[in-house]
Amino acid sequence: MGRSPCCEKAHTNKGAWTKEEDQRLIAYIKANGEGCWRSLPKAAGLLRCGKSCRLRWINYLRPDLKRGNFTEEEDELIIKLHELLGNKWSLIAGRLPGRTDNEIKNYWNTHIKRKLLARGVDPQTHRPLNAVAVADHQQQLLQLQVQRHFSAASTGHHPHHDHFAVPSNSPEACSHSSDDEPSSATPPPPPSRHLGIDLNLSISLAPYQPQQEDQQPGEPLKQEETASGELASNATTVCLCLNRLGLLGGERCSCGRGGAPSMQASSHMFRFITPLDNSTSTTMT
DNA sequence: AAGCATCGCAACCGCTCTGGC
DNA sequence: AGCCAGAGCGGTTGCGATGCT
Known part of the structure; x- marks a missing residue:
């Protein structure tokens, strides 16, 4: 038909x-x-x-588009995001206010690819060119996990209205031991960072908030603390880390954000904290 | 100046996903 | 559960601009 x-x-x-x-x-x-x-x-x-x-x-x-050349900071941010997300241009665009997925995609293909090659870095794997073959498999695994995580979570509204950060590559990004059992000897996880950018994954129904003036590029967004009053108070963060999505066997999450992920009217913020270690990769089929 | 090659970007195409019925 | 319409995404193409011979 x-x-x-x-x-x-x-x-x-x-x-x-x-x-x-x-x-x-x-x-x-x-x-x-x-x-x-x-x-x-x-x-x-x-x-x-x-x-x-x-x-x-x-x-x-669109009136909020930022026309003109990409800055060096934007370049680096795109490179870092691409390393984590792969060719998920709309997701990358969500972190660059005023830029569109198409624009970023074109810019990547015409400028950044070349820039990386000149640095001796493979644009797809972000590994040194001579190490690409060795690392290829691992990188693909990482990207697959991140992409699946996003695709499961971020559909439904335009990326321009998404606020997200990149998921952590750290297995400690979210503790998945039970609340009831005192967690193992693992100390509380540090703020999830990867490649110098915020690795907490948050998707907000509220419009993306641009970086604060005093914020350095690549520095974690400080939305929850700094987007002052209104957003901070309204943004109930709901944990959607993988085990609550049923992908890790349904263990209870102890990241402290979880509880019942009730989608209250005030729940404007969804947080994805993903343990992306090797053991999980096999479960995400 | 003309012809050709390359580049960069806007636009298109085909596919997937989602929600409604 | 299955079908369909609508929306969105990523890859690709087309074409004007620019540079080179």
Whole structure:
């Protein structure tokens, strides 16, 4: 049977958008907001498919887009995020306010790849080129875990509205021993960090908060403490670490964020703390 | 100046995921 | 449970701009 096409291709324009089309789209979205892309072109008087309208808006016309060159700090952040997430451009874009997945993807392919190669680093594995073959398997495992974790958790809203940090590679990122049993000799985990960036995974229903002015690039976001009052008080963090998702055999989580992950109306923050050690990788099939 | 090669980015395509029925 | 529409994502393509011969 097959799916009906997203638009009536015979009667739609293709190729570059004209100024007039842009104006129509902007005017319509300003008046009516985003949503229902399929019906938007007709309503806005555009001979475009809804998908094309969405892309044009998200990648080019959105008022909060930051046009212009990427900074050195953005470069490094993209590299670090890519090392952890792989080609999950929308997730990476979620950490770069004003940048789109498409923009980052293009920038990666045209600039950063070359930059890494010049450094003697493989752009896919982020390992020294001569060590790529050896490390390839391990890196793929790490990326697979992270990607699966994200895909299980972050679907449903535009990445621009996601606030997340990167999951930890540290097995200690979240203790998965029982609350009831005193935890083993393992000391309380340090703030989860990896490659110099915050490794706590938080997805918020609230819009992404840009880094604070005084915050250094690559430094963990301080949203919970610094996004002051409103967000901090409203953001009930819900633990969604893997064992609560049933991926580690249902052990009880003792990360202190868990409890019953009741999705209260005030629960605007979801935290993912993932133990990504070798033992878990085998369970995540 | 013309022709060709390369680069960079906007846009498209095909697929997956999700939610509603 | 299965189907379908809508939305979103990542890979790829097309084409204008730029550089080189």
